[in-house]
Structures are given as C-alpha cells and as structure tokens.
Amino acid sequence: MKNFVYNTPTKxxxxxxxxxxxxxxxxxxxxxxxxxxxGGGSVERSGLLGRIRxxxxxxxxxxxxxxxxxxxxRLSLIxxxxxxxxxxxxxxVLAVGGGSVIDSSKAIxxxxxxxxxxxDFYERKRKASTCAxxxxxxxxxxxxxxxxxxxxxTNEEGWIKRGYTSELSRPRFAVMNPELTLxxxxxxxxxxCVDILMHTMERYxxxxxxxxxxxxxxxALLRTVMKNALVLRDDPACYEARAEVMWASSLSHNGLTGCxxxxxxxxxxxxxxxxxxxxxxxxxxxxxAIWGSWxxxxxRNAPARxxxxxxxxxxxxxxxxxxxMAEKGIxxxxxxxxxxxxxxxxxxxxxxxxxxxxxxxxxxxxxxxxGPVGVVRPLEVEDxxxxxxxxx
Amino acid sequence: MKNFVYNTPTKxxxxxxxxxxxxxxxxxxxxxxxxxxxGGGSVERSGLLGRIRxxxxxxxxxxxxxxxxxxxxRLSLIxxxxxxxxxxxxxxVLAVGGGSVIDSSKAIxxxxxxxxxxxDFYERKRKASTCAxxxxxxxxxxxxxxxxxxxxxTNEEGWIKRGYTSELSRPRFAVMNPELTLxxxxxxxxxxCVDILMHTMERYxxxxxxxxxxxxxxxALLRTVMKNALVLRDDPACYEARAEVMWASSLSHNGLTGCxxxxxxxxxxxxxxxxxxxxxxxxxxxxxAIWGSWxxxxxRNAPARxxxxxxxxxxxxxxxxxxxMAEKGIxxxxxxxxxxxxxxxxxxxxxxxxxxxxxxxxxxxxxxxxGPVGVVRPLEVEDxxxxxxxxx
Numbered sequence: 157m158k159n160f161v162y163n164t165p166t167k168x169x170x171x172x173x174x175x176x177x178x179x180x181x182x183x184x185x186x187x188x189x190x191x192x193x194x195g196g197g198s199v200e201r202s203g204l205l206g207r208i209r210x211x212x213x214x215x216x217x218x219x220x221x222x223x224x225x226x227x228x229x230r231l232s233l234i235x236x237x238x239x240x241x242x243x244x245x246x247x248x249v250l251a252v253g254g255g256s257v258i259d260s261s262k263a264i265x266x267x268x269x270x271x272x273x274x275x276d277f278y279e280r281k282r283k284a285s286t287c288a289x290x291x292x293x294x295x296x297x298x299x300x301x302x303x304x305x306x307x308x309x310t311n312e313e314g315w316i317k318r319g320y321t322s323e324l325s326r327p328r329f330a331v332m333n334p335e336l337t338l339x340x341x342x343x344x345x346x347x348x349c350v351d352i353l354m355h356t357m358e359r360y361x362x363x364x365x366x367x368x369x370x371x372x373x374x375x376a377l378l379r380t381v382m383k384n385a386l387v388l389r390d391d392p393a394c395y396e397a398r399a400e401v402m403w404a405s406s407l408s409h410n411g412l413t414g415c416x417x418x419x420x421x422x423x424x425x426x427x428x429x430x431x432x433x434x435x436x437x438x439x440x441x442x443x444x445a446i447w448g449s450w451x452x453x454x455x456r457n458a459p460a461r462x463x464x465x466x467x468x469x470x471x472x473x474x475x476x477x478x479x480x481m482a483e484k485g486i487x488x489x490x491x492x493x494x495x496x497x498x499x500x501x502x503x504x505x506x507x508x509x510x511x512x513x514x515x516x517x518x519x520x521x522x523x524x525x526x527g528p529v530g531v532v533r534p535l536e537v538e539d540x541x542x543x544x545x546x547x548x
Numbered sequence: 549m550k551n552f553v554y555n556t557p558t559k560x561x562x563x564x565x566x567x568x569x570x571x572x573x574x575x576x577x578x579x580x581x582x583x584x585x586x587g588g589g590s591v592e593r594s595g596l597l598g599r600i601r602x603x604x605x606x607x608x609x610x611x612x613x614x615x616x617x618x619x620x621x622r623l624s625l626i627x628x629x630x631x632x633x634x635x636x637x638x639x640x641v642l643a644v645g646g647g648s649v650i651d652s653s654k655a656i657x658x659x660x661x662x663x664x665x666x667x668d669f670y671e672r673k674r675k676a677s678t679c680a681x682x683x684x685x686x687x688x689x690x691x692x693x694x695x696x697x698x699x700x701x702t703n704e705e706g707w708i709k710r711g712y713t714s715e716l717s718r719p720r721f722a723v724m725n726p727e728l729t730l731x732x733x734x735x736x737x738x739x740x741c742v743d744i745l746m747h748t749m750e751r752y753x754x755x756x757x758x759x760x761x762x763x764x765x766x767x768a769l770l771r772t773v774m775k776n777a778l779v780l781r782d783d784p785a786c787y788e789a790r791a792e793v794m795w796a797s798s799l800s801h802n803g804l805t806g807c808x809x810x811x812x813x814x815x816x817x818x819x820x821x822x823x824x825x826x827x828x829x830x831x832x833x834x835x836x837a838i839w840g841s842w843x844x845x846x847x848r849n850a851p852a853r854x855x856x857x858x859x860x861x862x863x864x865x866x867x868x869x870x871x872x873m874a875e876k877g878i879x880x881x882x883x884x885x886x887x888x889x890x891x892x893x894x895x896x897x898x899x900x901x902x903x904x905x906x907x908x909x910x911x912x913x914x915x916x917x918x919g920p921v922g923v924v925r926p927l928e929v930e931d932x933x934x935x936x937x938x939x940x
C-alpha cells in the first residue's frame with residue numbers, strides 16, 4: 157500500500173431540480189459576479205440557461221456570458237474568457253456543460269487569477285499559485301471534471317493538446333441533476349459510460365501498492381456503470397440509471413478509486429489522447445477502440461490482476477489459469493463495449509492511420525511522458541505502435 | 549433515489565510517517581497558533597506528541613496544550629479549552645487522538661469562534677454560524693469523526709449526552725498513519741471495527757430511496773472491514789489490515805455510504821447511546837450487543853433488504869425465502885461479532901438493566917428523536933423495551 161492524499165473539497169448537490177440552488181451556492185462560495193460559460197445552443201434551447209440566469213438573479217449575483225465551447229476546448233476562447241472576465245470584474249466562473257466546458261472554465265480560472273499567459277501552465281513554464289473559484293452545473297456524465305483537479309485544453313497554434321493538474325482548480329461546487337442528461341444522444345451516453353469505466357480501470361490496473369477497500373469500491377463502481385449503461389441503451393429516459401452513471405462519473409475520477417495505489421496505468425488514455433489529437437473522435441469511443449488491444453498486449457505482466465478483474469468485474473466464473481481467466485475477462489469487456497455500440501477497433505471507430513501516423517502518435521505518447529508509458533507493462537515506441545496496429 | 553448533498557472537504561493525508569506533515573498542513577489552512585488537544589498519557593509516552601510538537605515548531609506554528617480528554621468527552625474540559633484558547637489567541641484546534649478528542653476539539657472550535665455558551669448548540673437553543681478550523685491526527689480507527697460533521701459531548705451536570713451536527717466543524721485535514729494504531733488493545737480494535745461497520749449498516753438499512761452504487765460501495769466496505777478485523781484479531785501488528793480499517797473508518801461516516809438514501813435507520817445507535825449514557829461501555833461493544841436483537845425485531849419489515857445483506861455482505865448462499873435468508877444473515881453477523889470477541893447480548897457486555905432502567909432508556913430514545921425511532925420499522929417505547937429485553 158502506498159501513502160496517499162485524498163482531497164475532494166467539491167460540494168456536490170445532486171438530484172432533481174438542484175440547478176435552482178446555483179445562485180445560493182455561488183454566494184456561499186463568495187461569488188458576486190460570475191462568468192457564465194457554456195457550449196452550444198442546447199443549454200439555451202432546453203431552458204437550462206434560463207433557469208440558471210433566474211437562480212443567479214434571485215440571489216443578486218450579476219453575470220457576463222460566454223458560450224461557444226467545443227469538444228477539446230480551445231485556447232483562443234479561453235483567452236477571450238479571461239479578457240472578458242478581467243474587464244467585467246468577474247470573481248467566479250460558472251461552467252454549464254460537460255467536461256469540455258468545465259475544463260475551459262478551469263483554464264479561465266487560472267488566467268483570471270494570474271497576471272501572465274495562461275498557456276505557460278500547460279507548457280510547464282510556470283506553476284499556478286492561484287485560481288478563480290469554479291462552480292459546475294453538469295450536463296454530461298463522462299469526464300469527471302466536476303470533482304477532478306485536472307483539465308485538458310487545445311492550443312490551435314499547432315493543435316497542441318495539453319493537460320494541467322492542480323488542486324487549485326477543483327470546483328467549489330458541482331450541481332448534478334441527472335434529468336439534464338435524459339436527452340443526450342445514445343452515442344454520447346455510451347461514450348460517456350466508457351470514459352467513466354476507463355477512469356477507474358486505468359487506476360485499477362496498477363503495478364504496486366493497492367488496498368482491498370479501493371479495489372472493492374472500484375469493482376462495485378465498474379459493475380454499476382456497466383449494468384446501467386445497458387439499461388440506458390434500451391431505456392434512455394430512465395432517471396435512476398442516469399443518476400447511477402452521473403454519480404459514478406464523479407467518484408470514478410475524484411481520486412477515490414486510486415487510494416493506496418501507485419496511481420495506475422493510464423497508457424490507454426495517453427494513446428487515445430494522441431488519437432483524438434490527430435482524428436476527430438469521441439474520447440470514450442477512442443478508449444474502447446484501443447483498450448482490448450492494450451489489455452492483450454500487457455496482461456501477461458499482471459495475470460493475477462487481470463484474472464481478478466475477469467472474476468469480480470466481468471463475472472467470469474473461476475477455473476483455468478490466471479492467463480485463461482484474463483483473456484476471458486478482456487473478451488467479456490470487449491463484448492460489453494459492442495453491446496453498447498462502442499467500437500473495439502480503429503476501423504470501427506472510422507479511423508485508418510498510416511504507418512507514419514502510427515509512429516508519430518507513439519512517439520508523441522513517449523514524449524508526453526518523458527519515457528515509457530504505463531506501469532503494468534512500461535511501453536516503448538515499438539510497443540505502442542504494435543498496440544495501435546493490433547487495434548486496427 | 550433521494551436528492552443528496554455530498555460534502556467532504558477534509559483533506560486526508562494517509563500513510564506511514566504522515567504526522568511529520570502536520571505543521572505544514574496547519575499553515576496551509578491558515579493556522580498560526582494551535583490548541584493541541586489530546587487525551588491520556590499514551591500519546592506522550594509513544595513519542596507521538598513529541599513528533600507533532602517538532603513538526604509544528606519546524607513550520608513556526610506556536611501552541612498551547614490541553615490534555616485529559618476522556619471517552620464521552622466532558623463539557624467542563626471543553627469550557628476550559630475555549631477559555632484557554634481565547635486567552636492565548638489560538639486560531640486553530642489540533643486534535644491528536646480518536647473520536648472523543650476530535651469531538652471535544654469540534655466543541656472547542658464552536659466555542660472559540662462564538663461569543664456565547666457552547667452548550668446552547670447542543671441544547672438546540674441556537675445554531676452555530678462559525679467554527680474555528682480543526683485538524684486531526686487520528687490514533688484510533690472507529691468513530692469517523694475525522695471526516696464527519698458531527699460531534700457528541702457529555703454535560704456532567706445531569707450527565708446529559710448530546711450531539712451537534714454542522715458542516716462548519718468538518719476537520720480541514722486529517723492526518724492518518726495506521727502505524728499509530730498498531731499497539732491498540734485488542735478489545736478497542738474490535739470495538740472500533742464494530743463502530744465502523746455500524747456507521748455503514750445504519751445507512752444500509754434504509755427505508756426509501758437508495759442507489760446501486762451506494763449499496764455496492766457499502767457492501768465492499770463492510771466485507772473489507774470484517775475480513776481485516778479477523779486479520780487483526782490474529783495479527784494485531786499487520787500494517788495493511790490497520791490501514792484498511794482506518795480508511796474504512798473515514799469512508800464509513802463521511803456520507804459516502806448514504807448517498808441517495810433517506811439517511812438510514814440509526815435505531816441501534818440511539819439505543820446504544822442511552823445504554824452507554826447509563827452504563828460505562830465501549831460504543832462498539834454496546835452496538836454489537838444490541839444489533840442482533842434489533843435486526844430480528846425489524847427484518848420482517850424489509851425482508852428483501854436483509855436477504856441482500858445476507859448474500860452480498862455475509863456471503864450466505866442463495867436459496868430459501870427472503871425471511872430465511874435474512875435470519876441466516878443476522879446469525880452470520882452475530883457469529884462474526886463473536887469471532888472478534890465482541891458481545892452479542894447485554895449480559896456478555898456485563899450490563900444487567902432493571903425493568904425501570906429499560907423503560908427509562910426507551911423513553912429517552914423516543915424523546916431524543918421526538919417520535920418513533922428508526923425507519924426500517926419505526927419503534928415506539930414498547931418496541932424499544934422489547935429489543936433491549938431480547939438483547940439481555
């Protein structure tokens with residue numbers, strides 16, 4: 157078991173109608189004037205923005221607004237948000253959306269509280285010492301950014317996708333009403349479920365340390381998400397299933413499922429980041445397309461761990477060697493991905509990288525980490541290329 | 549499923565040697581002068597207090613000290629702490645101990661930040677609007693006060709035991725080194741394990757609402773604590789088992805295992821509070837002495853729930869009616885209590901209440917709640933008396 161820090165200060169307000177409380181929550185955390193930050197028109201059309209404006213007005217919280225966040229949120233809009241926020245004397249950033257909007261808000265938060273160029277943090281030129289307070293009204297269960305310390309943004313100059321992690325950016329509060337996700341397209345719902353599963357699976361496949369309690373919680377979370385992803389495939393309007401998945405999205409990425417481990421593997425995430433950097437794919441779908449290939453390439457380095465996964469998470473009955481169990485578990489997870497109409501190969505994802513592109517992505521993975529990728533089996537360029545190829 | 553608020557701002561620093569970080573943590577949360585609050589001489593003799601003094605000095609944090617906290621912490625010492633803290637200009641309360649010391653520290657925190665009489669809050673005369681910041685160095689895994697919003701203290705004038713709950717008192721940080729619990733007496737270790745189990749079991753036996761994810765996490769926690777309580781019975785010096793139990797103590801009572809439910813039953817806790825108010829018994833031991841009697845009295849109101857408990861937590865194999873499964877599950881839990889040398893009756897607890905005492909305790913239970921006790925089967929005075937009697 158490794159020493160760990162568990163820090164989840166985000167106050168979660170969860171359930172039907174809780175967006176009505178957003179004005180009170182901004183006040184509770186010291187906000188007087190918010191930058192209301194969101195994505196496309198759906199939050200306007202659904203009436204959500206209207207309800208939020210009203211909730212803010214009711215508590216005397218003034219605001220400026222900035223919409224237009226896109227998946228893989230852009231630095232140019234973040235810079236616009238920082239400038240707008242400074243000019244208008246904003247003291248709180250309120251994100252209304254999914255992971256992209258929250259990540260964009262975190263970047264604006266860093267920029268608002270800091271004098272210099274916000275991209276410096278993502279370039280590792282400086283460390284942030286402060287961040288404007290963030291609040292989130294979650295509309296997509298997937299990324300877990302509503303309780304996490306990380307954010308990923310894209311600089312259009314060179315299309316560089318970079319993450320930055322600091323405790324400073326954890327949202328002060330997260331307002332989570334599962335009803336807001338009832339009308340999400342099926343593909344986005346399923347892709348979100350894969351993202352949630354993977355945030356815990358990346359942590360679950362660790363190399364050293366570990367705790368039984370963490371393993372048990374992780375396994376319960378994975379089983380719950382799989383079960384409810386199938387419910388939502390057949391009945392997208394099921395509130396209870398939406399709620400299970402939404403709460404799992406937060407617990408999957410707030411640190412809980414990694415307590416006492418070495419932090420987990422994360423190779424699949426790194427390979428997917430390069431993939432979605434080069435091709436325009438949904439993050440969860442990219443992960444399901446790669447995972448099986450990764451798992452088959454590395455499981456012989458941790459056969460007991462993969463056998464446990466097969467048994468406790470995938471319900472594979474005992475018998476056979478660890479290796480045999482592991483293979484059955486990997487197959488069962490791929491079957492689950494197929495069952496919720498998620499791709500299990502790059503071809504199904506609609507992506508056909510050339511040899512040169514594969515090498516380029518693999519080299520970027522290594523460069524991003526500064527050495528071998530992952531802990532179950534530390535991967536070099538040739539290993540990563542092989543995994544991409546086997547995923548074709 | 550019910551709406552819920554999940555608020556766990558306590559920063560947990562967990563593992564070997566983490567008490568060395570206490571000075572840095574006090575500074576991080578704005579403290580300059582602490583009231584170092586503790587119980588008996590064991591923390592002095594073990595060298596823990598010495599290490600903490602050094603860690604504080606290293607960071608330039610000054611201090612005053614107040615020891616002498618006893619189980620069921622006393623109002624008189626709390627008043628002394630408030631007076632001392634005010635006189636000395638203390639801006640942070642640092643608890644070094646178990647639940648009693650942390651609860652005493654919370655009460656001092658309320659008193660320090662407030663001008664009036666601290667007992668007012670426990671008498672429900674006023675609501676606290678502020679509390680001095682608290683930090684905890686945990687030495688006993690049991691009460692979960694290190695991440696909870698509640699505290700229970702005893703007023704020696706009339707020996708009135710009262711609790712007060714407010715988000716204001718959640719510790720800013722909790723320093724948890726499982727090594728500090730390696731030398732606890734076996735009885736205290738086992739009693740702590742029962743307390744941890746019961747904090748989740750009280751929530752697990754709810755009447756309405758509920759989430760699969762919460763159930764799954766609760767079940768994983770209960771199985772982990774039982775398994776490691778048996779390990780510690782045979783090998784008290786096992787660090788890994790101490791760590792599992794310590795982390796479970798926090799997660800069991802920080803709200804996680806109750807998300808989406810109606811809050812749970814809590815009748816066993818209320819009956820035990822009256823018991824330990826009248827007789828001097830360890831809280832966990834009092835709970836194990838009562839629980840089976842409570843469970844047998846109420847399970848017919850929730851047979852499916854008790855059957856699930858039997859199967860998922862106690863490992864009772866399927867077959868038979870819900871009622872039959874429920875009975876087997878209750879018996880299995882009592883057998884577990886016996887296996888870790890915890891009492892399953894009042895006689896084994898060494899307590900022999902008279903009819904008048906039983907009535908008195910039952911009436912106090914009702915008065916404390918202002919109506920029937922518990923949600924699985926709301927209990928009136930006669931019901932509670934029957935449960936006490938069947939526990940004899």
